[in-house]
Amino acid sequence: MGFNSIFENLAVRYAHKSIQKSLYNEFNIKILNNETYDKKPESNKSYMLYAHVPFCHTFCPYCSFHKYHYEQELAKIYFENLRTEMRQIKEAGFDFSSMYVGGGTTLINEAELEKTLILAKELFGITEISAESDPNHIAPESLKRFRGLIDRLSVGVQSFDDEILKKVGRYEKFGSSKEVQERLKNALGVFKTLSIDLIFNLPNQTKSQLLNDINIAKSIEAEQITFYPLMKSNLTREAIARTLGVSNVDNEREFYELICENFSDYHQNNAWAFSKNVSDLRDEYVGSNAEYVGVGSGAFSFLNGELVINAFNLLDYGRRVKSGKSAVIAKCGFSKKEQLKYKFLVKLFDGAVDIADYNAQNGANLRKDLAFELSMLKLVGAIKQSGGVVKPTRFGRYLCVTLMRDFYAGMDRVRAIFKDDAKIKSAKNLRIMSKDCDTKPQQNEPLYGAM
Numbered sequence: 001m002g003f004n005s006i007f008e009n010l011a012v013r014y015a016h017k018s019i020q021k022s023l024y025n026e027f028n029i030k031i032l033n034n035e036t037y038d039k040k041p042e043s044n045k046s047y048m049l050y051a052h053v054p055f056c057h058t059f060c061p062y063c064s065f066h067k068y069h070y071e072q073e074l075a076k077i078y079f080e081n082l083r084t085e086m087r088q089i090k091e092a093g094f095d096f097s098s099m100y101v102g103g104g105t106t107l108i109n110e111a112e113l114e115k116t117l118i119l120a121k122e123l124f125g126i127t128e129i130s131a132e133s134d135p136n137h138i139a140p141e142s143l144k145r146f147r148g149l150i151d152r153l154s155v156g157v158q159s160f161d162d163e164i165l166k167k168v169g170r171y172e173k174f175g176s177s178k179e180v181q182e183r184l185k186n187a188l189g190v191f192k193t194l195s196i197d198l199i200f201n202l203p204n205q206t207k208s209q210l211l212n213d214i215n216i217a218k219s220i221e222a223e224q225i226t227f228y229p230l231m232k233s234n235l236t237r238e239a240i241a242r243t244l245g246v247s248n249v250d251n252e253r254e255f256y257e258l259i260c261e262n263f264s265d266y267h268q269n270n271a272w273a274f275s276k277n278v279s280d281l282r283d284e285y286v287g288s289n290a291e292y293v294g295v296g297s298g299a300f301s302f303l304n305g306e307l308v309i310n311a312f313n314l315l316d317y318g319r320r321v322k323s324g325k326s327a328v329i330a331k332c333g334f335s336k337k338e339q340l341k342y343k344f345l346v347k348l349f350d351g352a353v354d355i356a357d358y359n360a361q362n363g364a365n366l367r368k369d370l371a372f373e374l375s376m377l378k379l380v381g382a383i384k385q386s387g388g389v390v391k392p393t394r395f396g397r398y399l400c401v402t403l404m405r406d407f408y409a410g411m412d413r414v415r416a417i418f419k420d421d422a423k424i425k426s427a428k429n430l431r432i433m434s435k436d437c438d439t440k441p442q443q444n445e446p447l448y449g450a451m
């Protein structure tokens with residue numbers, strides 16, 4: 001191992017420890033029992049709107065996103081509540097130019113999603129909407145109703161390898177690699193951007209499996225391809241080991257380099273997304289927008305230096321929204337220094353930090369406020385500066401990938417805290433309670449749905 005690699009490994013380990021310190025040791029979640037938190041915009045700030053759709057037909061072992069088993073009636077009630085919360089956000093004075101709909105499976109109830117997106121465009125100055133889907137909801141006949149509403153659709157494929165798809169249970173649910181490829185090709189051209197989401201560094205994934213994923217993904221000619229590094233947390237570690245096995249070799253860095261080499265003819269949108277053409281549409285609501293408002297059950301917002309958490313439990317969420325009470329159940333503040341580090345990371349992850357812009361947006365003096373971090377990043381060769389712009393080097397991009405991966409895994413700590421709260425009694429019970437807000441759940445009824 002060369003001197004540079006030793007240095008770089010140390011830097012990766014140091015960065016990992018440092019983000020763990022921020023997200024774990026200093027993660028100070030305050031549950032709001034008697035206090036109410038109302039989301040309010042600050043003047044001169046722009047925000048992005050995130051809407052969460054927490055329903056899937058079946059659950060995948062590596063996925064920790066907040067979700068319930070789909071039931072049409074539940075989803076209808078949920079979408080109504082989501083629209084009510086959006087109206088409340090409008091009344092609070094927010095406006096947005098972009099919206100990201102995440103899940104779960106956002107297209108699981110097309111009529112309800114359509115109503116919700118139309119309302120979002122009526123309420124706010126939204127000019128671009130991104131949504132996620134699984135490969136079962138991308139038939140052109142279904143997608144066409146969203147023309148003019150959705151601009152970018154990212155489809156979760158995860159891998160084009162049938163063996164991997166079988167292990168994670170997606171082969172039976174979403175079809176073979178060949179079938180998924182066909183569906184993706186048919187979905188091309190319906191929206192401005194079709195994006196393919198893949199995961200790399202799965203346990204026991206070989207280099208040739210990854211190269212195969214890369215080649216097939218490129219051959220489909222989708223406008224964008226995103227390669228997420230496998231993120232593991234206490235919520236998913238066991239299920240991943242059970243289905244994909246355990247590997248004592250970590251190929252993350254090698255595989256990431258391989259991906260970057262093979263996408264050198266693409267435009268790098270951010271550290272893990274590649275576009276065929278230069279595009280303004282980003283794949284990460286976290287990446288491009290340091291501040292965002294989350295609506296929906298279990299949605300996170302990042303507002304005024306605080307992580308703000310909506311009720312996870314569908315019933316609690318519905319009751320709050322219907323009664324005009326804030327959907328927020330908890331928040332977590334970060335020190336000014338932590339906020340500056342986070343905002344620097346998301347800009348670097350996106351590809352460049354314009355120092356003057358950064359200083360103006362954050363009331364900061366980057367060179368002074370993050371002097372230690374900048375000199376460390378320079379020392380390990382992770383950043384380069386030219387004029388007033390800081391950019392990641394090739395190694396710096398990888399460092400950003402690891403930090404973002406840690407950041408997402410850190411969010412699972414929040415989900416873990418509320419996991420039990422998220423459980424709801426039987427679907428029947430939920431329907432009754434949604435109509436009559438005072439009815440208490442029956443004891444000893446089976447728990448329903450939450451992941």
Ligand SMILES: C[S@@+](CC[C@H](N)C(=O)[O-])C[C@H]1O[C@@H](n2cnc3c(N)ncnc32)[C@H](O)[C@@H]1O
Pocket residue numbers: 062063064065102103104105106132133134135155156157158197198199228229230231232236
């Ligand atoms: C919230 S999922 C929704 C996608 C859609 N429901 C599907 O199954 O295709 C969005 C994307 O996050 C990525 N993702 C989910 N869990 C992940 C994990 N543990 N590690 C890396 N990426 C993950 C997957 O690529 C997935 O397609």
Ligand code: SF4
Pocket residue numbers: 055056058059060063064065067103104105134156
């Ligand atoms: S990957 Fe998609 S389908 Fe699978 S559990 Fe997560 S959100 Fe649901």
